[in-house]
Amino acid sequence: QNMLEAVQAQAPNATVFIATAAVADWRPANSAEHKIKKDGSGQVPALGFVENPDILATVAASERARAGALYCVGFAAESENLLAHASAKRARKGVPLLVGNIGPATFGQDDNALLLVDAHGHRELPRAPKTELGRQLVAEIARRLGMAATARS
Template sequence: AIVAAVEALLAGDSGTTTTAKPLLGKHVLVTAGPTHEPIDPVRYIANRSSGKQGFAIAAAAAAAGARVTLVAGPVGLADPEGVSVRRVETARDMLAAVEIALPADIAIFAAAVADWRPAHEAGSKLKKDGSGIVPPLHVTENPDILSTIAHRRDGRPGLVVGFAAETDDVLENARKKLGRKGADIIVANDVSPANNVMGGAANTVHLVTPEGIESWPQLPKDEVARRLVHWIAGRLPPTA
């Protein structure tokens, strides 16, 4: 911590040091990881997500002085120090855990929530019938957690931050998402397999707000988290 403080003094950038506590007294809600949507007791549909970026954000928010609630889908990551963690499996579980965790000053929805789930969950393992013919899997839309929370009339967090994981037209899709979902900020990243973002240690993000787009260079996910938390803290409405 001393080394970090000295480095920060030398860099003249006290806003991003680990000793600055811009979120003291704030409650920050973070979601992370994928959701698993059961087909039957052994099979599921999922989104790729290691949870690393969301866990790093929760840790960075705690380091910035916030009280942090992390709602995490199934990932193999340990609870970040000083963070209250709720583990969930499905999108519906995640929405319920998020609603229970409110009110919050800032909500950062970094989870890769499955858009769809099987329309019917089988109670027993589905068996092949030997015919080689497989009936189509009927799917239904999951609740949209970001949009649901961003459009709340009562108890909307002061700042609602969404993530957009895209493979095509990244900025254009993020801009559309900002308006459609009612978010204040969309953190967009290109998760095309060639970029190795999913499961990897680095990320290249673009911060999309009604005022414009700020693009950051490729950075370690921990560093993205630290910068993002301080950047978001600087945008907190004075009344929050």
């Protein structure tokens, strides 16, 4: 909730929103003020969860994003079926661009490979240092923003 509020406070000043944070999908429904102690019964305490707000979907559904004034980019770190999962996530979140990768293969590594998924299909950015992929991604977003500005003129 805190991150959603921080993002919503800054979004009116942004042209691009790149959602790279891996915010947990769920949080504990209740918290204890003090340690939950064993009572000798062997009963396991009940642990319930509630869904966290979907920051990317919320921002992508905003008036500015729907009007094209805020370009939203999502990320998907998957363990398999990257294209299928990334395409489904892009549609579900309502973003024009989703960047996917095979997460476990790149954790702790200096390089990565990315898959850019949009409404027209997908394009691979081959394995390269992560800093280089970041530059390529920013250049691609800038190109897309330039195309959008030209289309609006």
